[in-house]
Amino acid sequence: xxxxxxxxxxxxxxxxxxxxxxxxxxxxxxxxxxxxxxxxxxxxxxxxxxxxxxxxxxxxxxxxxxxxxxxxxxxxxxxxxxxxxxxxxxxxxxxxxxxxxxxxxxxxxxxxxxxxxxxxxxxxxxxxxxxxxxxxxxxxxxxxxxxxxxxxxxxxxxxxxxxxxxxxxxxxxxxxxxxxxxxxxxxxxxxxxxxxxxxxxxxxxxxxxxxxxxxxxxxxxxxxxxxxxxxxxxxxxxxxxxxxxxxxxxxxxxxxxxxxxxxxxxxxxx
Numbered sequence: 182x183x184x185x186x187x188x189x190x191x192x193x194x195x196x197x198x199x200x201x202x203x204x205x206x207x208x209x210x211x212x213x214x215x216x217x218x219x220x221x222x223x224x225x226x227x228x229x230x231x232x233x234x235x236x237x238x239x240x241x242x243x244x245x246x247x248x249x250x251x252x253x254x255x256x257x258x259x260x261x262x263x264x265x266x267x268x269x270x271x272x273x274x275x276x277x278x279x280x281x282x283x284x285x286x287x288x289x290x291x292x293x294x295x296x297x298x299x300x301x302x303x304x305x306x307x308x309x310x311x312x313x314x315x316x317x318x319x320x321x322x323x324x325x326x327x328x329x330x331x332x333x334x335x336x337x338x339x340x341x342x343x344x345x346x347x348x349x350x351x352x353x354x355x356x357x358x359x360x361x362x363x364x365x366x367x368x369x370x371x372x373x374x375x376x377x378x379x380x381x382x383x384x385x386x387x388x389x390x391x392x393x394x395x396x397x398x399x400x401x402x403x404x405x406x407x408x409x410x411x412x413x414x415x416x417x418x419x420x421x422x423x424x425x426x427x428x429x430x431x432x433x434x435x436x437x438x439x440x441x442x443x444x445x446x447x448x449x450x451x
Contacts, residue, residue, distance in 0.1 A: 234320070239262075359441075386424050397447055408425060
């Protein structure tokens with residue numbers, strides 16, 4: 182076998198691997214008419230609200246003192262950012278160029294010797310420092326305002342009161358069917374405590390009426406089924422029901438039901 186005929190299977194598989202699949206067909210060669218515009222790739226940098234925002238970002242990134250700005254270093258970094266914006270074909274506002282000219286002027290004033298008649302305490306950076314401090318103060322205030330809750334700032338709540346509209350909630354009347362249904366449930370539970378001891382139990386409707394009146398009051402409601410003692414069996418439950426009916430007949434207690442097929446409540450009459 183000729184040595185030139187020996188091929189690496191890995192390189193062959195890599196060469197035949199498609200770089201894209203279009204409509205199910207592998208594509209291994211670039212189309213001859215493929216055109217990629219130069220601005221197809223866009224890079225979005227951190228957006229600044231203006232030249233002062235950019236300067237403040239450059240100063241804080243290096244933990245510099247705003248009152249003592251190294252104007253040469255800041256100017257160099259600022260110009261690099263301007264060049265980057267021009268290279269990426271980003272929209273360059275005129276205020277960025279004005280600030281670049283201002284930085285260059287300050288840098289030149291600090292390099293040139295000062296005249297004798299000029300005040301020695303004069304600093305060419307003073308006006309820039311004043312504007313930076315003022316901008317930082319207003320930016321901090323805007324961030325604090327933005328951190329406030331939206332309620333009572335952008336959205337205001339209100340309560341509309343209808344003084345002439347009166348809503349009266351009347352409890353529904355207790356029907357005899359609901360009363361019998363609850364009584365049937367009590368009877369079914371009372372059967373669990375029934376026994377076959379033949380003893381005479383002293384059960385009195387009048388006495389049970391007095392016991393029920395001791396359990397209820399005119400302020401609080403209690404459930405209707407709480408008036409029965411299941412341990413007394415069927416006879417005790419019947420006596421308790423008769424006592425309740427006698428009290429209702431004499432208007433000594435009140436019975437209400439808040440919803441259909443709901444629990445029944447009892448309280449003493451006012």
